[in-house]
Every structure is written in structure tokens, then in C-alpha cells.
Amino acid sequence: MNNEIKNIKKLIIDQPLELDCGKIIKDFPLAYETYGKLNKDRSNAILAFHALTGDQFAANINPITKREGWWTHAVGDGKAIDTSKYFVICANVLGGCMGTFGPKEINPKTNKIFATTFPVITIKDIVKAQKFLIDHLGINKLLAVVGGSMGGMQVLQFTSLYPDMAYSAIPIACCASHSAQNIALNELGRQAIMADPNWNKGSSIPEKGLAVARMAAHITYLSKKGLQEKFGRKLQDKGSLKFSFEADFQIESYLRYQGAAFVDRFDANSYLYITRAMDYFDLEKQFNGNLSLAFKNIRTKFCVISFSSDWLYPTSENKEIVIALNACGANVGFVEINSDKGHDSFLLNVPKFLQTLSEFLNSTYNEVKNEKRI
Amino acid sequence: MKKEFEVISQIIKNNKRVLDIGCGDGTLMEFLKANQQNDVRGLEPKKNLVQKCIAKGLSVIEGDAEKELIQFPEKSFDYVVLSQTLQAFLNPEEVLNQLLRIGKQTIVSIPNFGHWKIRLHLLFKGTMPITKNIPYDWYNTPNLHMCTIQDFVNFCKNKNIKIDKSMCLTNEKISEITNKNMRYKNIFSQLGIFLIQ
Numbered sequence: 001m002n003n004e005i006k007n008i009k010k011l012i013i014d015q016p017l018e019l020d021c022g023k024i025i026k027d028f029p030l031a032y033e034t035y036g037k038l039n040k041d042r043s044n045a046i047l048a049f050h051a052l053t054g055d056q057f058a059a060n061i062n063p064i065t066k067r068e069g070w071w072t073h074a075v076g077d078g079k080a081i082d083t084s085k086y087f088v089i090c091a092n093v094l095g096g097c098m099g100t101f102g103p104k105e106i107n108p109k110t111n112k113i114f115a116t117t118f119p120v121i122t123i124k125d126i127v128k129a130q131k132f133l134i135d136h137l138g139i140n141k142l143l144a145v146v147g148g149s150m151g152g153m154q155v156l157q158f159t160s161l162y163p164d165m166a167y168s169a170i171p172i173a174c175c176a177s178h179s180a181q182n183i184a185l186n187e188l189g190r191q192a193i194m195a196d197p198n199w200n201k202g203s204s205i206p207e208k209g210l211a212v213a214r215m216a217a218h219i220t221y222l223s224k225k226g227l228q229e230k231f232g233r234k235l236q237d238k239g240s241l242k243f244s245f246e247a248d249f250q251i252e253s254y255l256r257y258q259g260a261a262f263v264d265r266f267d268a269n270s271y272l273y274i275t276r277a278m279d280y281f282d283l284e285k286q287f288n289g290n291l292s293l294a295f296k297n298i299r300t301k302f303c304v305i306s307f308s309s310d311w312l313y314p315t316s317e318n319k320e321i322v323i324a325l326n327a328c329g330a331n332v333g334f335v336e337i338n339s340d341k342g343h344d345s346f347l348l349n350v351p352k353f354l355q356t357l358s359e360f361l362n363s364t365y366n367e368v369k370n371e372k373r374i
Numbered sequence: 375m376k377k378e379f380e381v382i383s384q385i386i387k388n389n390k391r392v393l394d395i396g397c398g399d400g401t402l403m404e405f406l407k408a409n410q411q412n413d414v415r416g417l418e419p420k421k422n423l424v425q426k427c428i429a430k431g432l433s434v435i436e437g438d439a440e441k442e443l444i445q446f447p448e449k450s451f452d453y454v455v456l457s458q459t460l461q462a463f464l465n466p467e468e469v470l471n472q473l474l475r476i477g478k479q480t481i482v483s484i485p486n487f488g489h490w491k492i493r494l495h496l497l498f499k500g501t502m503p504i505t506k507n508i509p510y511d512w513y514n515t516p517n518l519h520m521c522t523i524q525d526f527v528n529f530c531k532n533k534n535i536k537i538d539k540s541m542c543l544t545n546e547k548i549s550e551i552t553n554k555n556m557r558y559k560n561i562f563s564q565l566g567i568f569l570i571q
Contacts, residue, residue, distance in 0.1 A: 303428060322435060323445040329391075331415070333433040335424045356425055363431030 005064060008056075008099050009033060013132045020122040020280075030129055031099025032056050032091035035075060036083035038137070043368055045139045046081060046361070047130065047166075048090045049147030049154035051347075052217075052274055053266055055098035058090040059083065064098065065265045073349045080358035085365070086143065091133055093126045093154075095274050097267035100129075103202065104267045115202030115269055123150070123281045127157045134165070141165060143368060144361055148172035148346035149313065150274070153281050156321065159302075160283060160294040168301045168364040170357065172346045173310050175317040176291050176324065177282035182312065185220055186275040189213035193268050202269045210268040211259030218258045223309035223342035227251065291324035302332040303360045305353065307345040333360075375405055377546050381567050382455060382481055383410060385539065390452035393417070393476065395439050396459040400427035407432070415451075417442055440464060443472035454480045458565070461485065461517045470535075474571065479538065483567040486542070488522030488560040507564050523551065523559060523566040530570060539569035 010029045018024050033056040038045060048058050050070060059075040061068060075081045075088055092100035095118070103118035110117075134142065145155045145166045152174025159169045175182075193199060196209025219227075231251040235241070238248065247253040287293040302325055306318035315336045325332040337353045339345040345353060379402045386392060388410045394403050397416030400423075406412040416434035418424050427434035435442065439456075440463055454477030456469075461484060463469045473480045485507050495503035502512040510517065521529070523542065530537050540551040542563035551559045551566065559566075 301433065303433075319437075326435070326445050327447055329447070329450055331413075331433050332435065333424075333428050334435040334437070335421060335428060336436055338421065352425065356428055359425075359429035360431075363429065367431055 005031075005099050008063070010099055011133055011136055013129065015132065017125070017128055017132075019119055019125045021120050023119040025101065025119070028094075028101035028129075029099060029105075030091055030094070030101070030133055031096075032089060032133055033058070034090075034137075035059050035088040036086050038087040038139070041372060042139050043141070043143060043372060044085065044365070045087045045089060045134075045137070045142050046144045046146060047134065047142050047158075048075065048081065048088055049130075049145070049151035049158075050090060050093065051147070051149035051151045052278065053214075053262070053271075054151070055096060056090045056092045056100075057098070058088065067265075070347060073347065074354060074357060080354040081146070081361065082358070086361070089133070089137065091130050093150075093274065093277075094129045095121045095126070095270055095277060097270040102267070103269035103273055113203070113269075116272070118269065118273060120276055120280075121273060122277050123153050123157045124161070124286075126277060127154050127161060130154075130158075131162065131165075141167060143365060144168045144170060146170040146172070146357075147174075149174055149343065150278050152313075153278065153283075156283055156294070157281070159298060159300050160286075163295070163298040163300065166300050167368050168303065168360070170303050170305065170360065171318075171321060172305045173307055173313045173318065173343055174321075175281075175313050176294075176321050177284045178279050179317065183279045185217065185312075186279050188216055189275060190272050192216065193272060199268070202272070205263075206268050207263045210263050210266065210271060211256075213268075213271060214262040214266075215255040215259040218255060220312045221342055221344040223311065223340055225309060226340045226342055229340065291320065292328040295325055295328050295330050298328070298330050300331070301364060302330060303356075304332065304334040305346075305356060306334075306336045307339045307341070307343070307350075307353070308336055309340050310343040310345065312343040375401060377543055377548065378457065378483055378565060378567065379405065381541055381543070381548055382457070382483070385481060385569055386410065386412060386453050386455075388412065391450070393446070393451040393454045395443075395454065395456045395473070397423075397427065397432075397434055399423050400430050400432045400434065402455065402457070403427065403432050403434075404430055439469055439472075443469065443476060446472075446476045448475055449478050451477045452479065453477055456480070456482045458483050458485055461519050461521065464518065466519050467533075474535065477571075479569055479571045481567065481569055482526075483565055484521060484523070484526055485517075486523045486560065486563050486566055487520040488524060489564055490561045493561075523563060524556065526566060526568065527551075527556070530568070535570050537568055537570050539567075541567040543567070 016026045054070040057069045058071040059069045092098040152171035155171040192212040193209040196206030199206040234250040236253040284291040306315040322334040394416045403414045424436040492503040543565040544563045
């Protein structure tokens, strides 16, 4: 796997980046992937931000994991984010484990992996690193920035930091500051990792801990109704209860599988660092308690999308973003999509969502084209 | 486009900031944006209509005016438009106060419950009036607080709301409402359109 990681697209960022924690990083890799073609006037670029466990491989088959990209329902030829029309950019976040500078990189000073000596990073750091990539690609203004969950947080941070860099922005199923409940759930995951005897401060692989973290998190991505409909009390390959602690129920088996599969593709230390970045995200606090100031004088056109059954980033939290944008007179639309699929809805085949995404992008694309013509 | 929307867009003119409350599928917004270069926003409670608006590139927020208007800053729009919806709110007075707060001017249109057909319907049939413009039964009507043109004018007077313009539609014909013709318009017009502040 490591050899293959060396072959993926990487930009070495040679300019210093001062992190929120005060440390300065330089000459670090940012792994990325692009889909589609950049048009002549460089006006069709869309920057997609991935969520906690995503990576740069949004569409097609991920060459490292050999699985489908995390956003294949939305990104591809003829899909909502149509790669025959748009140039889609996606970068692995700082702290990630798919080639970008993260805790599994070797520290040249010690010749060992950084593990927990890696600096704590924030959503702001993550976004700043990606700005280097956009500059490198020679794009002055993106057609759209888009992302769900932690990807949505990056959308908000990006537009706030660079108000002139995007014609439109689509924050999906996210929030402007991480709630106590979400911090609690992330802490549960981190403690599961750290409680694994194989963790050793990040120097070895805590498989069990990471799997448990993933299992717990996975539940939060679904809805009660969705779980009930899909699994109910169905038993796994057996006719009756076995009076043991084996996975009697399908839901148990499903979660165990999710946990085990996750360990193969994700780094436990990255999980610690990225969940931390999410917890530290508080755009409101960056502007002294007034979220509206984050978007002052912004001309970007926003389309905020939430899902009815998402209890991790519920509609009410998404609406806070809408309210803040409204309060400063920004251009904002909002819709809550009906779906039983919980927070994961943004990754799945939810036709009304994909349609809204497609149509919003299309109308923005046409507006930008007309504007350029004038 | 509906005659009513023609009247409203003529009042608004060009290059204004407009908020359309209960914008539906965005017909009026689209016209205001494309033909008069207005900067328009909408608020609409029905998801499928919000999605239609977003598809047209209109910035519309899904939400209920009785809960959502509070988030808009004072005088943040040149015009706030409320087309034939005032009667459907639980608390129309509060909604109207919010509209007056948000908009420098507010355009409100109301289906006129004083129209002669409605009066005759109640008088002769003795049942709740159903007309082309108000096609609901008493048990399924969204219209909770019907009023007449005269009622609305009285209300504005009582609440010290300044009426800058009062128009009406009588069989698709536009005319002005004056003190003199008020009684007549209140019998023959289907719709009242008011510019208030």
C-alpha cells in the first residue's frame, strides 16, 4: 500500500504554513485528485471537501483501497457534480492518511512516524493548505466549494477566509461550531483507540480500538428508522438466538464488519487528529460570538442543505448558518431534504438531494457563463 | 404572469432588494430578477417548491414566515412582498409587524372577502363561501383570517401603518382604490394590493 501511495498526485507545499497551534510547517505534501477538465477561462472548477474518513478519491475506484470513491453517487460523468462539465478537485486533508502530511508520515528528525507528536491541526489549517493547491492549479475563482459533514465545515471556513474565491458554496449536513454532543461522540472514539493496549501513544496499530471507534461513529451516521427498517431484529445466518456473545443479530454483524473494514484503510492517529480538528471548529468564536461577521460583505451564493433524519448535524444546526448568512444580507438558499438515511444521506443515493445539488450547480454555472459573456 | 404580479413588479421597479414571502415556485422572483435586475430572496414552506426555486437559481429558504422572519435584519430589503398569504397565518398581525420591520416598504395583497359573490353566497346559500379565488371548504381552508379590503384599510389606520398605494384587481383590471370609491371596490374587486410602511 505504501508504494502505491507514493504514486498518487501530490503537491509539495514549499511555503510556510503557520498552524493555529503556533507551529509552522513547510515543504509538506498535499495529496489530491482531479476529475474532468479545466475549461479555458478556468471557470468550471469545483473544490470538494471530504469528511472525517474520506480522502481525495471522490469518484471512480479508489486506486489504493480498490473500493468505490466516497462520493461516487454525486461525482462523475453525468452525475450531479458532472465531471464532463466541471473540473472537480479534491484533496486529502492535512492530518489525513492518504498521502497528505499527517501523523503516519516519517519525522525526518527521528526517522520514526510522527504519531502523536504531529501538531494538532484545525479546520482552518486544513483549508489553508488546500488554498495552496488552488493557487497552484492557477484558479482565481472556483465555481463552487462543496462538502458534507466535516466537508461542510471546510466550506464555511473556506468562504469565510477567502470571500472572493468562490462563486457559490454548498455546505451540507454540517454546523458552524461543533456541538457538545458531537465532541462527546468524537471523544468516545478517541478513548476507544487509546484504551486499546496496542495503541502505545500511536506508535503501533490499535486495531480493536479503531474498529470500536468506527462502530460507534457508524451508528451516529444512520437514523433509528433507517436501522430498524434495514436490520430490525433480524438474525445473522441463524434460526434462533445462540445464548452467547457472538453476533446473533444482523446489525451486530454489520457493525463488526464496518469496524474491521475500516481498520484496513484508515490510520488510528489520523482519526485522533481529524476528530480533534472537528471538535475545535467554532467559526462563531473566530468572530467573537457573532457568526454573521464570518460572512460580512460576502458575495458568494450559498445553498445550505440538511437532512430530515440527520441527528448528528440536525437541521437546526444547519439553520444557524442560514440565519447568520441572512443576518448579514448574504445570498442564501436553504432546503431540508426528506430522507430516512440519517447523516449519511449526503453520501448515498438520495435522488432529491442529488437533484438539488445538480440544479443549483447548473444554475450557478449558467449565471457565471452569462456574467463572463457580459 | 398573473396580473397581480405585473402590478407588484411595476411598483418595485429596477435594481431593488426584494424579499418574497411565500414565493411558491418563484414565478415573481424570476421575473423581478431577469427583467428588472432586482436582487431577490424568497421564503417558502413547501420543500418541493423550494427545490423548484433552487433549480431556477433563485435563493430561497425553506421555512415558515411565522418563525423565520425574526432572523432578517431591520430594513434589510427595499421591498418585502406578501402575496395572498396574510390570511393564512396564525398570527397575521405579528407577521405584518415583522414585514414592516424588515422592509423599507411592504407590498401586501389580500383576497377580498367583501366581494359581492361571497356576500351573496353566504346570504342566500347560508354556507361558507367558495369562489374561484377562494376555492376551499370551511374544514380544509388554509385561510384562517379572511378580511375585506375595507378591513385591511381600517387595520392600517388603527395601527398607524402608512398606506402609500392601494390598488385593486377587478376582473383582471387594475385600478386605484380611493376614499371615494372604497365602498364600491370593496364589493366588486377580487384582490387588494397595498404598498405600506
